Amino acid sequence: MTEKTHKAGFVNIIGKPNVGKSTLMNALVGERLSIISSKAQTTRHRILGLMNDENYQIVFSDTPGMLKPKYELHKSMMSFVNLSLEDADVIVFVTDLFETEDEIQEVIEKMNASGVPILLVINKIDLSKDNKLEETTHYWTERIKADTVIPISATENFNIERILQEILDRLPVHPPYYDKEELTDRPERFFASEIIREKIFTNYKKEIPYSTEVAIDQFIEEDKIIRIRALIFVERSSQKGIIIGEKGKALKKVGTEAREALETFFNKKVFLETHVKVEDDWRKNKNKLRKFGYDQ
Ligand SMILES: Nc1nc2c(ncn2[C@@H]2O[C@H](COP(=O)(O)OP(=O)(O)OP(=O)(O)O)[C@@H](O)[C@H]2O)c(=O)[nH]1
Ligand SMILES: [Mg+2]
Known part of the structure; x- marks a missing residue:
């Protein structure tokens, strides 16, 4: 691998609370770095998870769910989300089959205007009945300027490889940002x-x-x-x-x-x-x- 072809970049995972962002990040990096619960607003910080290969380094960020702030704590959580719109090379916008754009139109506008390639990931398709996936895809593609749509099940590890491939296709040529032995930036x-x-x-x-x-x-x-x-x-x-x-x-x-x-x-x-x-x-x-x- 020469310096001229090594790829590296920031891939930021964002979306509403409880859609499975942390489950997805853990599935991608293969470690349980982010905590998961069935309650919304589990994640409160931005948490980095590194995926290292000889030819690339992907710096994933798991982020708190997008919401309308009610407490100072929420403002801090949303500032982590806003920051991750700014420094992303690729945005992974995660939704599930049930969420709507309620309360997050502003962030969506900002994301669409950012010029950063967006992968629209529809999670929890293991729960899909009838034509729910089709409806959800239609709903979100009307609202998000996505490069591509990827239906997945994070808990069943379904289609995770496809996300990885779509990311690698869009990752810039860049030297690694972190030591290749590292898994995260947190102590x-x-x-x-x-x-x-x-x-x-x-x-x-x-x-x-x-x-x-x-x-x-x-x-x-x-x-x-x-x-x-x-x-x-x-x-x-x-x-x-x-x-x-x-x-x-x-x-x-x-x-x-x-x-x-x-x-x-x-x-x-x-x-x-x-x-x-x-x-x-x-x-x-x-x-x-x-x-x-x-x-x-
Ligand atoms: N059925 C099903 N459940 C899932 C899937 N992915 C995640 N979940 C469940 O959804 C719930 C929320 O998952 P998290 O990964 O904590 O969601 P999050 O988006 O990080 O949530 P916040 O941190 O609150 O923003 C948990 O109960 C997960 O087990 C999936 O593919 N299928
Ligand atoms: Mg989370």
Whole structure:
């Protein structure tokens, strides 16, 4: 491979909440880098996943779902989305069979005007009945200036190779942006906090997952074990009781599930300690958000 033919670029995965963007990124890079849940607004940051080959490097970005901001937190989430419209070499716009353009017309306009090639990916076709796929394709091709349409099932790994091929066809000739050994730009602590957050999303209902943030207070890697101390922040003291649960049962379950997932991710034994703290209205407070790593 000569420098003259090596390809590299930023491929940004965007779309509404819950359409399967994180599931798709994980399927593409072959690692569980992004957390997934059946609830909308699971992803809160822009997360890079690298796909390295001798001849190319694709820098995927998973992003938070596009939405109309209600909290300061949402503004920060949407700024990650807007940024990923600006620096993309290829945009992968993901939708499923059920979403509409409600609330995101403005971002769609911006995306159509960007001049960046757009791959329109229709996910969850494993759930398609009758002519639903045809209808969905018609609906979105009228609204998005797509180069091509790719129906997929991210959970069943269907047509993922086709996305890769369409990306490679559009990737510019460029030297790699990151070390070819790297998988992501995020430190291990970030993934530890995300894995715990995922278990909170899957274990609690209603407002609790949205009111929760996780910070890693201590991350010590020893020879045979990683010792992690995590702080779970909620917005009100009544929520602290819900997180902990009767006789501590709920938190214990989250702790066990998180530890198992952490051990799989880091491929090492993990000792996990969790503490629940109240940080009043952190979602509305810019300074508190900055402390939690929402810099935009
Ligand atoms: N049936 C089916 N479900 C899917 C597919 N892809 C993803 N899902 C499910 O859809 C839900 C949302 O998936 P995510 O990957 O978290 O969606 P997201 O777009 O990243 O969501 P946000 O981070 O909230 O914006 C999860 O329950 C997934 O298991 C698919 O191809 N078929
Ligand atoms: Mg996501």
